[in-house]
Amino acid sequence: MTTESISLTVNGQPRRMDIDPRTLLVQLIRDHLGLTGTHVGCDTAQCGACTVHVDGRAVKSCSILALQADGTEVTTIEGLATGDELHPMQQAFRDCHGLQCGYCTPGMVMSAIELLKHNPQPSEQQIREGLEGNICRCTGYQNIVKAVQQAAGA
Amino acid sequence: MYTFDYQRPATRAQAIAAAGGDAKYLAGGQSLVQAMKLRLAAAPVLIDLSRVADLRGISVSAADVTIGAMTRHAEVAHSAPVRAAIPGLADLAEGIGDQMVRNQGTLGGSLANADPAACYPAAVVGLGATIRTDRRSIAADDFFTGLYETALEPGELIVSVAFPRPARCAYIKFKHPASRFAIVGVFVAQTAGGVRVAVTGAKSRVFRATAIEAALTREFSAAAAAAVELPADDMASDMHAGAAYRAALVSVLASRAVTKTA
Numbered sequence A: 001m002t003t004e005s006i007s008l009t010v011n012g013q014p015r016r017m018d019i020d021p022r023t024l025l026v027q028l029i030r031d032h033l034g035l036t037g038t039h040v041g042c043d044t045a046q047c048g049a050c051t052v053h054v055d056g057r058a059v060k061s062c063s064i065l066a067l068q069a070d071g072t073e074v075t076t077i078e079g080l081a082t083g084d085e086l087h088p089m090q091q092a093f094r095d096c097h098g099l100q101c102g103y104c105t106p107g108m109v110m111s112a113i114e115l116l117k118h119n120p121q122p123s124e125q126q127i128r129e130g131l132e133g134n135i136c137r138c139t140g141y142q143n144i145v146k147a148v149q150q151a152a153g154a
Numbered sequence B: 001m002y003t004f005d006y007q008r009p010a011t012r013a014q015a016i017a018a019a020g021g022d023a024k025y026l027a028g029g030q031s032l033v034q035a036m037k038l039r040l041a042a043a044p045v046l047i048d049l050s051r052v053a054d055l056r057g058i059s060v061s062a063a064d065v066t067i068g069a070m071t072r073h074a075e076v077a078h079s080a081p082v083r084a085a086i087p088g089l090a091d092l093a094e095g096i097g098d099q100m101v102r103n104q105g106t107l108g109g110s111l112a113n114a115d116p117a118a119c120y121p122a123a124v125v126g127l128g129a130t131i132r133t134d135r136r137s138i139a140a141d142d143f144f145t146g147l148y149e150t151a152l153e154p155g156e157l158i159v160s161v162a163f164p165r166p167a168r169c170a171y172i173k174f175k176h177p178a179s180r181f182a183i184v185g186v187f188v189a190q191t192a193g194g195v196r197v198a199v200t201g202a203k204s205r206v207f208r209a210t211a212i213e214a215a216l217t218r219e220f221s222a223a224a225a226a227a228v229e230l231p232a233d234d235m236a237s238d239m240h241a242g243a244a245y246r247a248a249l250v251s252v253l254a255s256r257a258v259t260k261t262a
């Protein structure tokens, strides 16, 4: 098997390694770096559980090759908090009980941060539409929407 | 996924030089990586276009809006100059997939892929755009030749697309609730060359609804579009929508698009 070398920054840490070119970004994050906060829900680009930020853009890490992230800065759910202080979006999900099983939550949080970046004061409808790439099987979305509203108000 | 040799050229010339045999270009990967994961697509060589800087960007002139092939859907959706020049095009880009897909998928990838339910083909045909490749210019009406098929030759690279600025235009999509592709999508434009109505999702490729174009040329009104009854015999039919339903949707969405252009 031929390998390609990749260097990128993940949650502020420079990383360099040799990988099979077929490695997906989510495999690099979970299997090579052990950052298992990023989940795989569908593996077919539908559910958004695998959402991470690549150079500040939310993308589905199951749908791109790791090599497509060469030279970029990747942020995963583990990279959001500052020490013990949760990111405001994480805190809002916690305060509003925006999760039940938690499987979709890392992707929801990463996606919600992207949403507020472009629309800092979204309406309820805009939040629901903005998160349409993220599927939650538990909550019925009510408290997820409330959490995003709280984070937007914060 | 089958194995491949990965290349990341820095220039357009290098990209084209790498494109022999069954090599494939990789743009956002939102269609291609998925297909490769499922082993529905394979390529001995994958040519990642992300470092070819001059394939990206947006420029607006008095006559048209030119968008580089590697420009992402989100860049078009959030572009103030595009929204000012052709609001219907910015709206269309904003409605593709979800925000993560828009952050990664590109114009060139969407057109080359020629998914029968994709959105951009409707804008390209609806506005009578010109697709510029490394070797020629292709008129929108000649570009989409069939199901996932285009006029592109092996190794031909889409460089940019020039969208002529219309007097007005709008796109309405009746979304598939899970995939968010179009069950039917209709793009209506009043252009210098007349009224154009492009339909996606309803047949094996995007097409112009000439009967609705004729009706709107006589009278540009929502009622005129809604009154046209299209034959259902060559419309797509699947578990989501039957042929007759799709035919009806075309007229209904065309009329809503006319209302939206106002």
Ligand SMILES: Cc1cc2nc3c(=O)[nH]c(=O)nc-3n(C[C@H](O)[C@H](O)[C@H](O)COP(=O)(O)OP(=O)(O)OC[C@H]3O[C@@H](n4cnc5c(N)ncnc54)[C@H](O)[C@@H]3O)c2cc1C
Binding pocket: A045, A046, B024, B025, B026, B027, B028, B029, B030, B031, B032, B033, B049, B069, B070, B095, B096, B097, B098, B101, B104, B105, B106, B107, B108, B109, B110, B111, B112, B113, B115, B117, B118, B119, B120, B156, B157, B158, B159, B179, B180, B181, B182
């Ligand atoms: C969940 C989901 C929802 C989606 N919803 C929609 C939707 O609502 N509407 C819609 O229109 N699309 C939708 N898409 C498709 C999306 O727009 C894709 O991004 C797009 O079809 C492919 O673009 P890409 O840049 O990812 O191309 P890739 O997947 O990288 O490439 C696609 C094909 O184009 C070829 N190619 C790429 N660039 C060039 C070039 N410059 N010259 C020649 N050939 C090239 C590649 O070789 C490949 O064959 C969706 C996708 C997903 C995953």
Ligand code: FES
Binding pocket: A039, A040, A041, A042, A043, A044, A045, A046, A047, A048, A049, A050, A051, A060, A061, A062, A063
């Ligand atoms: S695991 Fe990536 S979108 Fe579902």
Ligand code: FES
Binding pocket: A098, A099, A100, A101, A102, A103, A104, A105, A135, A136, A137, A138, A139
């Ligand atoms: S909390 Fe269980 S899937 Fe969303």
